[in-house]
Every structure is written in structure tokens, then in C-alpha cells.
Amino acid sequence: MDQAFITMPKGFKANGVCADLKGNGALDVGLVVSDVPANIAGVYTSNLVKGHSLTRSIKVINKGGKVRAMIVNAKNANAGVGPVGEEDAQKVAEAVASELGVTADEVITASTGVIGIRLPYEKIVAKVPELVSGLSSSEEAGHKSELAMMTTDTQPKEVAATITLKNGTEVTIAAMAKGSGMIHPNLATMISEFTTDADIAPELLHKMLKEAVSHTFNRVTVDGDTSVCDMVVIMANGVSGAVIEEGTEDAALFQEAFTSLALDLSKMIASDGEGATKFVEIEVFGARDEYDAYLIVSSIAKSPLCKTAIYGMDANWGRIATAAGYSGAKFDPNNLSISLCGVQMCKDGVSLEFSEEEMAELLKAHDINVKVELKEGDAYDRMFTCDYSHDYITINGSYRS
Amino acid sequence: MDQAFITMPKGFKANGVCADLKGNGALDVGLVVSDVPANIAGVYTSNLVKGHSLTRSIKVINKGGKVRAMIVNAKNANAGVGPVGEEDAQKVAEAVASELGVTADEVITASTGVIGIRLPYEKIVAKVPELVSGLSSSEEAGHKSELAMMTTDTQPKEVAATITLKNGTEVTIAAMAKGSGMIHPNLATMISEFTTDADIAPELLHKMLKEAVSHTFNRVTVDGDTSVCDMVVIMANGVSGAVIEEGTEDAALFQEAFTSLALDLSKMIASDGEGATKFVEIEVFGARDEYDAYLIVSSIAKSPLCKTAIYGMDANWGRIATAAGYSGAKFDPNNLSISLCGVQMCKDGVSLEFSEEEMAELLKAHDINVKVELKEGDAYDRMFTCDYSHDYITINGSYRS
Numbered sequence: 190m191d192q193a194f195i196t197m198p199k200g201f202k203a204n205g206v207c208a209d210l211k212g213n214g215a216l217d218v219g220l221v222v223s224d225v226p227a228n229i230a231g232v233y234t235s236n237l238v239k240g241h242s243l244t245r246s247i248k249v250i251n252k253g254g255k256v257r258a259m260i261v262n263a264k265n266a267n268a269g270v271g272p273v274g275e276e277d278a279q280k281v282a283e284a285v286a287s288e289l290g291v292t293a294d295e296v297i298t299a300s301t302g303v304i305g306i307r308l309p310y311e312k313i314v315a316k317v318p319e320l321v322s323g324l325s326s327s328e329e330a331g332h333k334s335e336l337a338m339m340t341t342d343t344q345p346k347e348v349a350a351t352i353t354l355k356n357g358t359e360v361t362i363a364a365m366a367k368g369s370g371m372i373h374p375n376l377a378t379m380i381s382e383f384t385t386d387a388d389i390a391p392e393l394l395h396k397m398l399k400e401a402v403s404h405t406f407n408r409v410t411v412d413g414d415t416s417v418c419d420m421v422v423i424m425a426n427g428v429s430g431a432v433i434e435e436g437t438e439d440a441a442l443f444q445e446a447f448t449s450l451a452l453d454l455s456k457m458i459a460s461d462g463e464g465a466t467k468f469v470e471i472e473v474f475g476a477r478d479e480y481d482a483y484l485i486v487s488s489i490a491k492s493p494l495c496k497t498a499i500y501g502m503d504a505n506w507g508r509i510a511t512a513a514g515y516s517g518a519k520f521d522p523n524n525l526s527i528s529l530c531g532v533q534m535c536k537d538g539v540s541l542e543f544s545e546e547e548m549a550e551l552l553k554a555h556d557i558n559v560k561v562e563l564k565e566g567d568a569y570d571r572m573f574t575c576d577y578s579h580d581y582i583t584i585n586g587s588y589r590s
Numbered sequence: 591m592d593q594a595f596i597t598m599p600k601g602f603k604a605n606g607v608c609a610d611l612k613g614n615g616a617l618d619v620g621l622v623v624s625d626v627p628a629n630i631a632g633v634y635t636s637n638l639v640k641g642h643s644l645t646r647s648i649k650v651i652n653k654g655g656k657v658r659a660m661i662v663n664a665k666n667a668n669a670g671v672g673p674v675g676e677e678d679a680q681k682v683a684e685a686v687a688s689e690l691g692v693t694a695d696e697v698i699t700a701s702t703g704v705i706g707i708r709l710p711y712e713k714i715v716a717k718v719p720e721l722v723s724g725l726s727s728s729e730e731a732g733h734k735s736e737l738a739m740m741t742t743d744t745q746p747k748e749v750a751a752t753i754t755l756k757n758g759t760e761v762t763i764a765a766m767a768k769g770s771g772m773i774h775p776n777l778a779t780m781i782s783e784f785t786t787d788a789d790i791a792p793e794l795l796h797k798m799l800k801e802a803v804s805h806t807f808n809r810v811t812v813d814g815d816t817s818v819c820d821m822v823v824i825m826a827n828g829v830s831g832a833v834i835e836e837g838t839e840d841a842a843l844f845q846e847a848f849t850s851l852a853l854d855l856s857k858m859i860a861s862d863g864e865g866a867t868k869f870v871e872i873e874v875f876g877a878r879d880e881y882d883a884y885l886i887v888s889s890i891a892k893s894p895l896c897k898t899a900i901y902g903m904d905a906n907w908g909r910i911a912t913a914a915g916y917s918g919a920k921f922d923p924n925n926l927s928i929s930l931c932g933v934q935m936c937k938d939g940v941s942l943e944f945s946e947e948e949m950a951e952l953l954k955a956h957d958i959n960v961k962v963e964l965k966e967g968d969a970y971d972r973m974f975t976c977d978y979s980h981d982y983i984t985i986n987g988s989y990r991s
Contacts, residue, residue: 238915238923238939269908271940304908305941493894493978494986501987507670507705514639522639538639539672540706577894579980585895586902 193349194331198361198386200224200428202324205333208316210264210302210309217263218313219337220320221382222289226255227426228388229297230395232402234419241274242267242300242308243420245282249294253391256424259297259382260285260313260320261338263367267300267308277310284314288321299380299420301340301367335365338380341584342368346457350446354439358431360387362443364423364450368458379458381406381421383450387443388427393435397444398423405451408572409459410490423447459573460555464580467499468556472571473513475563481518482570485561488516490574495559500576502552504543506534513561520563528560594750595732599762599787601625601829603725606734609717611665611703611710618664619714620738621721622783623690627656628827629789630698631796633803635820642675643668643701643709644821646683650695651823654792660698660783660823661686661714661721662739664768668701668709678711685715689722700781700821702741702768736766739781742985743769747858751847755840759832761788763844765824765851769859780859782807782822784851788844789828794836798845799824806852809973810860811891824848860974861956865981868900869957873972874914876964882919883971886962889917891975900958901977905949907935914962921964929961 196203201223205216231250233243242262249256260281267274282296289296300308324330335345349363366381389397402421433439460468471489476482489495492512498505506527514522523538530551533541557576597604602624606617632651634644643663650657661682668675683697690697701709725731736746750764767782790798803822834840861869872890877883890896893913899906907928915923924939931952934942958977 236912236915237921238911238926266908269911269936269939269941271938303906304911305936307941493982497983497986500983503987505704507667510639510670510705511637514637520638525639535670535706537672538670540670540708577983579983581894582898582901582978582980582983585898586904 192328193347193363194328195221195334195363195365195382195384196326196331197349197363198384200386200426201384202326203330203334204320204323204325205337206316206320208312210262210312216333216337218316218320219261219334220258221334221384222258222324223424223426225426225428226257227424228391228394229256229422229424230391230398231420231422232398240266240268240300242278242298245275245278246297246299249297252294254294256297257289257291257295258285259299259422261299261380262313263338263340264302265300265306265308266302266304269305270307273307277308280310281313284317288317297422301338301380338367340367341463342461344461346454348450348453350450352442352446354431358429360385360429360431362446362450364454366454366458368461379419381454383423385423385425386429387425388432389425394423394425397447400444401448401451405448405455409455410572410574456573459575462575463584464578465575466578467576469499469559469574469576470571471559473561474569475565476568477519477565479568482568484516484518485513486570486572488512489559490572493577496577499557500578502549504529504534504548504552509559510535520565524564526562530558593729594748594764595729596622596735596764596766596783596785597727597732598750598764599785601787601827602785603727604731604735605721605724605726606738607717607721609713611663611713617734617738619717619721620662620735621659622735622785623659623725624825624827626827626829627658628825629792629795630657630823630825631792631799632821632823633799641667641669641701643679643699646676646679647698647700650698653695655695657698657825658690658692658696659686660700662700662781663714664739664741665703666701666707666709667703667705670706671708674708678709681711682714685718689718698823702739702781739768741768742864743862745862747855749851749854751851753843753847755832759830761786761830761832763847763851765855767855767859769862780820782855784824786824786826787830788826789833790826795824795826798848801845802849802852806849806856810856811888811973811975857974860976863976864985865979866976867979868977870900870960870975870977871972872960874962875970876966877969878920878966880969883969885917885919886914887971887973889913890960891973894978897978901979903950903953905930905935905953910960911936921966925965927963931959
């Protein structure tokens with residue numbers, strides 16, 4: 190869907206304003222609000238060190254009540270500043286709650302950016318009236334809330350889908366995300382918000398969210414670094430009138446659409462990884478078990494040597510074999526086969542002849558596929574990443590400034 | 591020692607020749623020979639995928655006999671080409687053996703370079719007579735054997751030490767190594783050769799080698815990638831007349847010198863990592879146990895975000911906290927303290943004020959120290975690495991060409 194935006198489901202409004210956090214006049218505080226109390230589910234970074242806006246939100250979500258709003262700021266992670274960090278996040282939540290006429294426990298907070306500098310919460314609080322008064326369900330307002338949470342992203346990441354339930358009711362799901370560095374799986378990999386106008390009970394919503402992220406957001410890596418602020422949340426407000434119950438055909442339909450949107454966002458995040466010039470899909474077939482399959486795709490996806498070779502458009506399959514070999518997975522190297530962009534480079538551990546000219550041409554493509562085949566079992570996994578370019582170094586050599 | 595070279599211990603000769611493997615007229619085949627049969631011990635890459643010259647050498651060393659020579663070629667890894675790979679390595683060993691008048695089982699083979707292209711063994715075999723006839727114990731010949739195995743190294747890495755045993759006998763140990771990419775611990779991290787004129791039984795030699803590498807070569811990372819060809823070997827020929835026995839003061843003295851040389855080479859390898867502009871030492875204090883200490887130093891040392899920040903001379907301690915947090919080690923983030931170049935950035939999980947000007951000045955230094963302190967126990971570990979620069983990307987985007 191070309192013109193997707195977060196407020197497409199019924200009963201959601203959004204806005205984005207500039208609170209002068211980025212310092213360049215760009216939008217940097219975004220808000221998404223449900224007209225009525227919405228069920229919420231979230232998954233969070235597995236990093237031991239967690240940002241304070243996030244730890245506050247986890248506490249709020251764990252209380253189990255419904256929520257009305259989620260506010261996100263860019264440029265400052267509100268992390269590593271001690272107990273004052275949660276207090277600052279609470280002040281932001283209170284300002285939003287007061288302006289909306291709800292309680293602070295109905296407001297989720299998220300922050301992304303630099304660690305270790307106190308959140309300039311006064312700047313945000315001062316902009317809350319403008320943020321709330323501009324709330325709208327328009328496409329423009331939806332896009333503004335996405336733009337406001339982008340950091341090094343070069344492209345907005347917004348998706349949506351409408352499904353028709355068995356009884357004919359239409360349900361819409363929309364989502365947006367920000368990348369694009371410090372990204373690695375086994376966590377919710379970045380900040381992403383989903384909205385839906387279906388009514389889904391919190392337990393089912395959480396179950397569906399975990400299923401949706403497991404082979405999507407949890408299979409994206411940009412640099413193997415796991416941020417302290419990452420979360421994926423979904424707000425379900427029921428305004429469509431549709432109630433989705435566990436174990437029904439409707440639930441299966443919803444899950445399919447949900448997972449598919451998560452997959453689309455995941456690919457967008459990988460493709461827009463910091464400094465990326467390529468989107469890379471890595472697949473492993475025939476691994477001994479699921480864990481070994483994961484070890485192999487993740488080892489290749491993280492390998493700086495594989496990622497720089499792809500940047501350099503070099504058919505260096507030996508680095509792929511090397512990364513598989515040190516992944517910790519068990520396999521017989523004499524049964525290892527590797528294909529790059531559909532061309533088999535190595536079969537049963539032995540290199541094959543290939544045309545350097547043909548490979549150079551194929552490797553010019555933006556989308557690169559790496560296939561690894563073993564003969565240990567039938568486990569499969571897949572991961573998405575990008576290449577490592579000179580720009581990755583430039584972007585990350587001076588991120589704080 | 592400024593003028594160290596591999597033939598400093600008594601009874602060793604070396605040489606290096608150009609077999610046109612590198613294609614630029616540089617030396618690319620090196621040989622080290624002991625005048626008499628020497629005991630040998632080796633440690634090898636933990637990668638499942640192993641190069642064929644290496645697998646052949648492992649078999650030869652595991653037979654337990656003494657050896658006379660080690661031949662190393664650069665530019666071609668002799669890996670991923672199937673059974674013919676070991677046959678090619680054997681042909682090289684036989685050519686050396688024939689020229690020296692010894693058996694092929696007395697010749698260790700090692701290769702480093704590109705994976706998946708058959709070893710041009712005829713080129714090497716054709717040069718063996720020149721290689722052997724030029725053998726010498728001279729400083730120049732020693733240096734040539736080091737230059738011949740360098741790939742992307744910018745500096746030769748040669749060290750030596752002489753110790754005096756209790757009975758007054760002098761024993762010399764010399765060593766050389768090549769780096770400088772695809773380097774990560776839990777393996778022998780690169781190719782390194784040690785020689786000594788002490789007589790040390792194979793079991794003790796192996797034990798000493800394992801001890802020497804454990805906190806030196808096994809604590810260097812350049813890019814987290816683990817090569818398929820790595821090995822560290824020591825040849826002990828006994829020509830000094832000194833016999834070193836297990837459990838003696840002499841053994842302790844030898845171990846100390848041995849480990850110290852391994853440490854020096856390890857620092858040289860990190861410092862000369864591909865594209866490196868900085869040498870980085872990462873220390874953790876107060877971890878729960880040794881394994882957690884290792885997880886933390888290795889997570890920071892591998893983090894592309896930490897490494898690019900150091901390249902950019904950016905006091906971004908938040909990335910260090912982040913890498914510690916996702917390392918898998920267990921600790922309370924509220925007890926986490928971090929120092930960079932001797933300046934404390936974060937104490938008990940809370941950021942401290944610091945002068946950006948002072949940090950910018952300190953981070954201009956070539957040697958950068960990162961200290962992480964926890965309050966979980968008393969385990970300590972240390973790792974050596976380098977920064978990630980634009981040149982790392984340039985070097986690795988086009989390594990095969």
C-alpha cells in the first residue's frame with residue numbers, strides 16, 4: 190500500500206511537532222492517540238540496560254489497563270541518567286494526559302537517540318498543547334508522527350492492510366517504524382507502533398504480537414548492536430465494532446495480515462540500515478534444528494567481512510562459508526553448499542567454476558540473496574540485513590554531534 | 591626488542607621468496623627450518639570449515655613426531671576446494687622435504703588468503719629449490735620469512751626474548767605473526783610461528799602454548815570473523831642444550847617470556863587491524879565470573895558502534911553500556927561504571943558531567959583504554975581490538991581483486 194499511515198484504522202489520530210531536540214527544525218516529537226481506551230501489547234529490547242522512557246512504559250503496560258496515547262521523541266534516548274530518567278518520562282506522560290483529559294497511566298512513552306544526556310523534558314512538555322491541538326486522522330498527520338521519530342532513517346516506514354472478517358466487518362491494521370542502526374534480533378529491534386480498530390483482548394493481542402515479530406523484527410540485523418530503547422507495541426481500540434476471538438478464522442486472518450505488515454516493515458528497516466546500499470536476504474536450508482538454522486543466518490548477517498564484500502559487489506563466498514563455520518552450529522563442511530544471487534558457488538564443500546563477469550553484473554542489484562544448504566536436517570531460517578558501506582562508518586563515527 | 595627475527599634461537603634458518611602468488615612482485619612464500627628435528631605444538635582455528643593446508647598440518651602434528659620445517663604461503667587460503675586441497679598441500683610439503691632431505695611428515699604447511707580457489711602449488715613447488723638454497727640464520731632471512739606471509743598487514747610483527755635458566759644456560763624464543771582481518775578469539779586467531787632453542791617435550795610444549803595464547807591471541811578481535819586457516823605453532827629444537835622440565839623454575843621463567851611475547855604480538859595484531867587508526871584495550875573489573883567478564887569485553891570489542899565511535903573520536907560511552915547490556919552477562923545496570931581514556935563517564939548507571947573538549951583531546955591518542963566496572967564479583971578480563979575506519983570498508987569491499 191503506497192499511502193499507508195498510522196491513523197488509517199478507525200478512531201486513531203496523530204500528530205508530530207518540532208520541539209527543537211534535533212536542532213535542525215525537523216519534527217522530533219510524535220503522538221498517536223486512540224479516541225477510546227485501547228488494549229495494548231508490547232515487546233521490548235532484551236538489553237539489560239534499558240532506557241527510562243521504556244522502563245516506565247513496561248511498568249504501565251504491565252499494570253494491564255487500557256491506554257489512550259503513545260508519545261515518542263527522537264534525538265535523546267532518555268537512558269543512563271539514573272532515577273531522574275523515569276521521572277522525566279512521567280512528566281511528559283502527565284503533560285499529555287492532562288491535555289487529553291486522561292490519566293498518565295494511559296500514556297505510553299518512548300525515546301530514541303543519544304544515551305547519557307538528560308531528556309530535555311521541558312522542551313517536550315512546552316510543545317504538548319500544540320501536539321494535542323493538531324491531532325488529526327488525516328494522512329498528513331499520520332505521516333508527521335512517523336517523521337517525528339526518525340533518526341538516521343532516510344525513508345519513512347509505514348504500512349497498512351484492511352481485512353474483511355467472516356461477518357463482513359472490515360478491520361484495518363496500520364503500522365510505522367523507525368530504524369536504522371543498533372539493530373539486531375532477539376528483541377523488538379527498534380521502535381514500531383501498530384494500530385488497529387479491531388477489539389482484541391490483551392492476552393490474545395500479546396500472543397499475536399509475539400508471533401508477528403518472531404520471524405520478522407526478530408530476524409533483522411543491521412550491525413549486531415542491540416539498542417536500549419527498542420519496543421514494538423500494538424494498540425487495539427475496537428472502534429470498527431469487530432471483536433476478534435482466539436482460535437477463530439478471523440484470528441488467523443488477522444494474524445496473517447499482522448505478520449505480513451511486520452515482515453514488510455522489517456525489510457524496510459534492513460533496506461534502510463545505516464549507510465546501506467543493498468538489501469540482503471540470507472536463507473539457510475537443511476540445518477539440524479531451528480537453533481542451528483538461526484545461528485548460521487545470524488552469523489552471516491552479522492559478519493563485517495560478508496557485509497563489506499556485498500558492498501564491494503565481490504562474489505566472495507568463502508566469507509559466507511567462514512561465517513557459517515564459526516557460527517556455533519554443527520554441520521559437516523563437506524555437505525555445505527552456497528548460492529549467491531541464484532548462482533551456486535560451492536557444492537558439498539567444494540568451489541564451483543563461475544563467471545566473474547556474470548557475478549559482477551548480478552551483484553549490482555539492490556536485493557541480494559544468499560542461500561546456504563546443509564544436509565543435517567530440515568530446519569529453515571531466514572534473516573534480513575544490509576551491507577556495510579563507507580557511509581556506515583561516517584554516520585557512526587560522529588553520531589552524537 | 592627492535593630487531594627481533596624468527597631465526598634468533600640457535601639452530602634455525604629461514605627464507606622468503608616470490609612465487610608470483612600476490613602478483614605484485616612481493617614475497618609470498620616463507621620457510622622456517624630447524625637444523626635438527628624439533629618438538630612441535632600447535633593450536634588451531636575453532637572454525638568448523640578448515641583450510642586444507644591446516645587440516646593436513648593438524649594430522650601431521652597429531653602423529654606426534656618431530657618436525658624440521660614450516661612453509662607458509664600468502665594470497666591463497668587453500669580452502670573450500672575439496673580433497674584436492676590436502677593433496678596440493680602434500681605436494682608442497684614433499685617438495686620441501688625432498689630439497690631438505692627429510693620426510694614430508696616433518697614439514698608443516700600453512701596457507702592464508704582467498705578461499706575457494708585452488709592453490710597454485712606448481713608455482714610454489716617451482717620456487718622451493720630457491721627457497722631452500724637461500725636459507726640462512728641471518729636477520730635479513732628471518733625478516734623475509736615474515737614479509738612472505740603478510741597479507742593486509744601494514745607492519746611486520748616479530749618479537750624475541752632471551753632468558754637465562756638457573757644453570758646459566760641462555761634460551762631464546764622468537765616469534766612472528768600475520769594479521770590482520772578475520773580475527774576473533776577462541777581460536778589461534780591468525781598464523782603465528784614461534785621458535786626456541788630450548789628442548790621441551792611435546793606435552794609440556796603444548797600446555798605452555800595453550801597457556802601463552804589464552805589471554806593473548808585469544809583476546810584479540812578485529813572484526814569478530816574467525817578465519818579458516820588460523821594456527822599458532824612453536825618449534826623447540828633443543829640446540830641451546832637447555833632442557834626445560836615441567837614444574838621447574840625454568841619452566842615458569844620460560845612460560846613468562848613465552849606469554850609475554852604472545853601478548854606483544856597480539857597487541858601488534860590489534861594495532862595493525864585492517865584499516866585501524868587506533869589500538870583499543872578493553873578491560874572489565876568486578877564481573878560475576880570469568881565467563882561473564884569475557885562476554886562483556888568481547889561484546890564491546892566486537893561492537894561496530896563502539897568501534898566507529900572510537901574512530902570518530904566521539905566519547906559515546908552509551909554505546910559501551912549498550913554493548914555490555916546485550917553481552918549476555920548478568921549484572922545490575924545500576925552498578926555499571928564506565929571510564930574512557932581514564933575519565934569516568936558513568937558511575938553506578940548514571941552519566942557524569944565531562945568536558946567534551948578534554949575528551950576530544952584525549953581521544954586523539956592512538957592507544958585508547960576502555961574500563962567497565964561492575965559490582966558482581968571479582969572476575970577480570972581484557973581484550974585488544976582496533977577501531978573501524980573507512981579503510982576497513984575499502985580493504986574488505988574488494989579483497990579478492
